Amino acid sequence: MTLLALILVPALAAAGAYAHREAAYRTGWLVGVAALHLALVVAVWLAPPAAVLGGWLAVDALGLVVLALVSLLFFVVALYTVGYLRREDPRGGRAFVSCLLAFLASASLVALSHHFALLWVGMESTTLAVAPLIFHRHDRRSLEAVWKYLVLSSVAIALALLGTFFLATAQSLVAGAGRPLVLEDLVAAAPRLHVAWLRGAFIFLLVGFGTKMGLVPLHTWKPDTYGEAPSLVGGLMAGALASCAFLGLARITQVVLAAGLAAFVRPLLIGFGLLSLAAAAAFMILQSDVKRLLAYSSIEHTGLLVLGLGLGGVGPYGTVLHVINSGLAKVLMFLAVGNVVLATGTSAAAGNRGILRTLPVSGALLLIGLFAVTGSPPFGPFVSEFTILRAALAEGHPWVAAGMVALLAIVFVGMAAMILEMLHGERGSAGAHAPESGWLVVGPAALAAAILTLGLYIPAPLQDALVRAAAALGGRAP
């Protein structure tokens, strides 16, 4: 029941939020539901319930990690939303909260699905739930952004559906392969599944979910969308939505690896990983808009995720850990940048200077976020990136390691050059700055603390989940 509640509570709450006219009530509702969801996740973590709906909804380590991350990030974003909605009043404010909650419901569905078609439904729902959030300004630029996002995501996700059907076909061609499209049965029967169809399924699901993750060259919607969406939505997309999309890719990878197709998929994943890193690095060093910069940073991290997944060894462990770490770091960055944009009204780097002096708390958080997101010790992403690097070297890919490190260096230059100039630079014409409200900084501050903690210490339950998730993805604990 808990599993169903995780999906239904936010879904019903979305409808409930739409029904209420009073804005203050809606934000309270949002925070309450987010807290409840988080509590439910904790309960699930402490006592994992049995699968429901004939095995369609279940928890395993990988899903749990993503679910917990989504829930935590959503809670932080919900707190931020309280402060945000006091400062900005998006058109169609009622739909804003509803769409956020709908996103939570569909993301939870993705995290809990152990059925590929259901997973697809959840994934498409997340796409659609987010679209109105991007569009809330109703101006030309956000229109363009949402249009590109919608078309590209929908086309990609349609291809993922085709891949799902391929997977079903691969399963249907062998007798006794268990329940259709249920993850556990697919994994169990994987060695017997039809190879050609399985490979085809992987390719289409890779394109589909890869687009949602933002793998190069399927990433084109990301900078536009992240650049135009409100920062908290950008954060949610970069932190939670991308993690869900990664989960989809991880699920099919689980099946193909179990089928013994490692030699087929690993070069693909490594190739996409490096390509994404390279393109992100190239576009970052020319960037002039901080939110677009963050979008490319997100693409970079996506590249690292698939890279770790493709490397094997301790790579998958690093990847799953990096899902958490990069998710936290990206939301931290987006929310801190959000505060800056709220104060100055622009996300152009040139329009934001001397943030550490005008917005000391947000500035400090942005600074921490910069070092965290670029994988500097002692922050969490360092641990995961370092693990992925170790995987590259241990699995005999020294050139991949060299490329990865060289690109990370370029990425660092790109990010540091812009963000540090924003933090320290001289203010030209300073606008009026509202003081930083507690709602706007408590969430990112908590994230910063969490990232620092994960860089120094991984709690035992999390460690346990990571090891099991890595094992499911063909990896081992470092």
Next chain:
Amino acid sequence: MAFFFAGLALILAGGFVAVLARRAPPVADHLFVVLVGLGSVVGAVPALRVLAGGGVVSVSVAVALPGGPWVFGLDPLSAFFVLVFLGVGAASAMYGVAYLGAERGHRPVALAHLLVAMLIVSLALVAAAQAAVAFLVAWEVMAIVAYLLVVFESERAEARRAGLIYLVATHTGTLALFVLFATWGVRASDLTFASLAAVAPALPYGGAAVLVLGLVGFGVKAGLVPLHFWLPGAHAASPSHVSALMSGLVIKTGIYGLLRLVSLLGAPPAWWGWAVLALGLASGVLGVLWALAQHDLKRLLAYHSVENIGIILLGLGMGALGGAYHVPVVAVLGYTGAVLHVMNHAVFKSLLFLGAGSVARATGTRQIDRLGGLSRLMPVTWLTFLVASAAIVGLPPLNGFVSEWVVFQALLRAGVAQGPLRLAVFGAAGLGLIGALALACFAKVDGVVFLGRAREAEAAAAREVGAGMLVPMIALALACVLIGVAPVLVCGPALRAGGLVAGVGGISGLAGVAETVVAVRWIAGSAVALIAALGLGLLLRAAILRRRPVAVDETWGCGYAVPNVRMQYTASSFAAPLVEAYAPLAGVHVERSATSYATHARDPVLELALLRSWGRLRTLAGRLRPIQRGRLHVYLLYVVATVIALLVYLAAAGPAR
């Protein structure tokens, strides 16, 4: 180890007190000074015990992170560095309190104190870490904190630029270290140093990859040529006590890293030793040549750090070569010289930067050619600065001579060895050249800044700085003299550290080492003799002159009737013959006309190589822009093309699993 951590905690507490009590500056300042001082003393206790011959101590923290437990420990090498870091760190931090006091109104001074405390703590932890992940964490915290201190005066574009270049350089170096430890740890059970040392013999190609990565990763931090490009800007842009910390201590962590690498890896192959020796020579000679061409006092001192890193590397390279050619005396002396020069350079270079800070505070400028005659107005600063400059030049009876002497011993002993190692003896000539050039440069600095007459009004109006700044400077100057006069105090510990790196057990059993220990006593004796003879000579001179008429007049103007201050020889002119002789090597641009003469030093690595390559990279990246022109149908085509490419891959994959 309890004392060690307690000391670090006290230092950190001092930093936090400075922030928390910032509304009551006198209280905060005093508490900060007391806590940092106390913490340094307490934290140094275990290090002293180890260096005095006590056993190696360590403590292991089981963290649930990939890479195994975090081990912190003190062996002679770590202990030596910890001692340097805490001692010089505390002196600089105390100086900083008085130095920054004037800026309390418009800059977050309390935060700077906290950052300095954090910097000292992270430095000590870098030296004490005995596990890769703990090391990297301490390493990067140190780098980031140092960055924040470099951009303390962030309203100046110069500081921001220097800070960014520093940060990028150090982060790139850190990335190289990531690869280093990841490569090394491929076969190790975890990433503690003990496990890494255990698998060292199995590394492919004798650990060539690790050694090269170490040179890059640690080399950036140490600032060896050509990886020094970040150093002058960062050191010049920082507040002066931070420059002292950066130049005296932070860059030494790069040397520590190399020494630690060698101690874990075992004797490196000969090619590495030759490479380090060559890099050391290049850094030493080019560093001092670039320094000669500088006009900014702090930039000049920064380039001297490059030079001294070169000297340290000469020692390190000799250590490696001694190990590679199985001449343990050379190995031990080389490493010992390196370690000793680390300490000495930390002392006199931080003192020089503090002196430069006092000059800048008192006059408001760092331009050497605007200064002059400060020795009368700032006698204590002058005296300490003079001691430090004589020390950095390597003159007896001061500490710089002692460590350069040890490095010379390693170089010369290579000459009396057998085989290809003898070739290294030419390094001695190089070191001689470096010393002579350094003498020229510090004659210029001392002469133009402190002697003669003030060239501009700001120098004429200078006043001696307060006691808060003078006391740390005097302490460091006394340390220069003490080590110079009683080198026995530090040579024993340094030999232990050097012996550890060289992997030689009973170092005192080596004939050459015993000889060196005897020679060090002779050096002490000669220092005393020199001081005594000088004193005697001065007394004699005073006695003679007491009965003679002594007049005071103008400087002899060679017949020119009205000499004025503008006629004094400037720093540019002073250095001109040398700078011009080496101009092609040093990338110096000379501008001269009938009435003026000016040299412009551009850092060839930064300006000519790196920034140009970066520009090219940006141009290249710019060519990729058309990929994202905003056209949705093109984006859709990418999706289609990806599908097609993947299907082709699928078709090529063949039927097998």
Next chain:
Amino acid sequence: MTVSSVATLAAVLSVAPALPGLANRTKSFLTGRRGAPVLQLYSDLAKLARKGAVYSGTTTSVFRVAPVLAVVSTLLAACLLPLDGREPVAGFTGDIVLFAALLALGRFAVVLAALDTGSSFEGMGASREVTFAAFAEPGLFLCLLVLVLATGRLSLGGMLAAPLANAWPTAAPSLVMVGISLFVLMLAETSRVPVDDPATHLELTMIHEVMVLDHSGPDLALILYGGALKLALFGSLVVGVLVPHSALDAPAGGAVLVVGLLGVAAGVGVVESVMARLRLDRVPQFLITASALAGFAAILLLG
């Protein structure tokens, strides 16, 4: 420290002021003039020591300490040389570095004193001094390391005594080259033609002389004596390398040295009379040639 080493040192100290005089006298003789007496410097020193002093108001104590330091450091350096051919007054493994450092200390003091006056002429002299020193220093080290390579000893006392005599049969070409190289370096270090001209009267062309323009009285005496001592010091090195006399008895060894020194001084005079002064920008080439010669000598020994 032996009686003979101290006695020889004393002898060298007392002979030193005669050396510049002898060099000048030789030069005068060869150029057909009478010239000043050989012992002129003794009377100069005596006269200066009796005088008072005039100081520039710009100068500080640096200016007053420097002459003493210059003499003291040269003196201590002389203690390291085995003047009698067998043993120095004091010495230890690796003292060749101390030797070079003591000479550098003296130079540092004199240069700072020059800068202390604030005079553009003295600044110019100081600039030239450190410049040429920077070219001479590697040469000195190369010479010393040739001796290290030839004898296997790291102390001046060791290498210039018996081991050097033993090395002559095998390393003669190298040692001759080092002797020449040291002679050239001596010309530079002691400001003789062709590097500098002690007899010039135009400040703009001076190196050493212009640095000490402001010194007067006893200070100037110290400077002059220090210069003479430096000549004796390098002369002893040259003699020690070219004429190993460790096999002789103490008085004989000392006598060989003194005679050798006089010979070196005469040699300086000969050089001064046959060579013109080099243009300032040619001096580095001259010194580099000397260094190269020593470097070549070292390579010969390594081969």
Next chain:
Amino acid sequence: MAQLEAVVLILVIVANFVTLGTGRLTTCIRAVALQGFLLGLLPVVLHAGWSLHQIGLAAGTIAVKAVLLPRFLLWAIRETAIRREVEPRVGYVASLLLGAAGLAIAFAVAGRLPLPEQAAALLVPVALATVIMGLVVLTTRRKAVNQVVGYLMLENGIYLFGLTQTERVPFLVEVGVLLDIFVAVFIMGIVVFHINREFDSIDSARLAELAE
């Protein structure tokens, strides 16, 4: 039944070619609506049994794909009074040729694929061809509405392929899929409507302000 099935599938192909070849937006939309209707018929045609599952699916498909979405799109272009021409980036003839090539590829590929026995011989190639032609429309048409049409074609093709797996994909999931597609097109329609109001055109080529 086999002939009926073949007729339906051929009509699907015809609808594809009409979409590719016509110059009128409304024709495009109507062709896709026809396709949706045919898709609704197919489960019934393929599997003679009249299970509740199949009827429900057929009804839902026809309601969404043949009625609701086309009407909504027609409303959107009528409300915004846009010009009704297709304005392709690639000419009609070229589009048709591309479609034909896609059809050929689809048949060639499908012939080599190992298929479940129950799948009809024509179904898979037609599905793949529809997918390809949907992608052709998506990438060669200027107008936003037209791209929605392309997306619908793509979805239809995938739906056709899914028909080989109907008994393996549960009803609930199919409803979910259908609902998702409906919402997707609905939101796209709204966006198209807004685009037109903001830009006075639904030429998606004008939407290139966000770029590097």
